[in-house]
Amino acid sequence: MTSLQFQPELCRQCPTVDCLMKCQHIRLDLEAAREERLKILEGRDSRVLRDCLTCYACEEYCPYGNHPYYQIVEEQERQGIWPVPIPLTKQQVAMMTPKGRAAPEKLPGPILDLCYFPMLAKTIRGKLYEGVSTVVGSDIFCNIMWLHFAKNSVIRERLPKVIDTLWNFYLKENDREEVICYHDECYGTYTQLAPAFGITVPFRPIHLFEYLIQRLEALKDRIRPIGLKAAYQRPCSNRLIPETQPLVDEIFRRVGVERVQREYDGENALCCGGVLQAMQRDDQVEDIQKRNLDDMQASGAGLCVFNCPFCFFTLGEAAANRGMMPILMSELCQYALGEKVMLGG
Numbered sequence: 001m002t003s004l005q006f007q008p009e010l011c012r013q014c015p016t017v018d019c020l021m022k023c024q025h026i027r028l029d030l031e032a033a034r035e036e037r038l039k040i041l042e043g044r045d046s047r048v049l050r051d052c053l054t055c056y057a058c059e060e061y062c063p064y065g066n067h068p069y070y071q072i073v074e075e076q077e078r079q080g081i082w083p084v085p086i087p088l089t090k091q092q093v094a095m096m097t098p099k100g101r102a103a104p105e106k107l108p109g110p111i112l113d114l115c116y117f118p119m120l121a122k123t124i125r126g127k128l129y130e131g132v133s134t135v136v137g138s139d140i141f142c143n144i145m146w147l148h149f150a151k152n153s154v155i156r157e158r159l160p161k162v163i164d165t166l167w168n169f170y171l172k173e174n175d176r177e178e179v180i181c182y183h184d185e186c187y188g189t190y191t192q193l194a195p196a197f198g199i200t201v202p203f204r205p206i207h208l209f210e211y212l213i214q215r216l217e218a219l220k221d222r223i224r225p226i227g228l229k230a231a232y233q234r235p236c237s238n239r240l241i242p243e244t245q246p247l248v249d250e251i252f253r254r255v256g257v258e259r260v261q262r263e264y265d266g267e268n269a270l271c272c273g274g275v276l277q278a279m280q281r282d283d284q285v286e287d288i289q290k291r292n293l294d295d296m297q298a299s300g301a302g303l304c305v306f307n308c309p310f311c312f313f314t315l316g317e318a319a320a321n322r323g324m325m326p327i328l329m330s331e332l333c334q335y336a337l338g339e340k341v342m343l344g345g
């Protein structure tokens, strides 16, 4: 079994305990935060293990990259503290099992990984994706979502096989070393989670935003600036890769969209609430979604832009009901290029 890259000594000497002090969902003073962190380190029960909303944010808050959230998940699983009711967890783990249908395939052009979102395939079209091949399905599902279910063991079991499938069937087979990751979850898995779990990634992941910026540069003469204000819904998995945040601003600038200043953005972003629904934490879902949408609306946004399809499906309709058009980042770029928008428009 691969072990987690986590240094308990760093935590024991940590003066600020940012991982817990900045948590938006568990309120602790410094002394209590130290105490709870120590309990987790020592493998004892802690209210953090029970109250954690699995938002991934402490992975971003720790200034030393010590993977506090992954360690919380290790302890939740070891102690049998399940964030999602166990029958639902078992059902999801069975449903998302790799089906073993992938086979070596000749794919022309750059390869875009759509994770386990086959419904996105129809949106990969037009000038923005000219010449691109897509791969999708259970066999290349990155499996990071098991963090929300306290199932690091499923990640350890399935992720190496996923990496092997992507590499051997799709990339090496086509003499490619790079894969474009549509979903923040995949990019976060291959660049941040896999090294933390001691799992080797033999290819180079490229974030969708890097690809979009390259294409917007190549197609800049076709861009018709959108001229609207937009709220951005940052997904939980982006907490693993905060270095990609400035790319949101870069894309918005290129397509003529103004990112509104609001309370729940950047480090203070709120989860879409989708996973909390699975956890059956209905009061918290309602509260978090209301605060987030109130904030977007008060900021004067006319668009609600998502990169995560799951956030889009969870929050999109509610944003539309408040007069903000929900749209995926990819489709925002297509819209600026005068192309048809399939999901958001």
Ligand code: SF4
Pocket: 010, 011, 012, 014, 015, 016, 017, 018, 019, 020, 037, 061, 062, 063, 064, 065, 066, 067, 068
């Ligand atoms: S995880 Fe990071 S922020 Fe939290 S106590 Fe350990 S070193 Fe400090």
Ligand code: SF4
Pocket: 019, 022, 023, 024, 025, 026, 048, 051, 052, 053, 054, 055, 056, 057, 058, 059, 069, 072
């Ligand atoms: S994952 Fe989110 S809710 Fe859980 S302890 Fe970390 S910051 Fe708090």
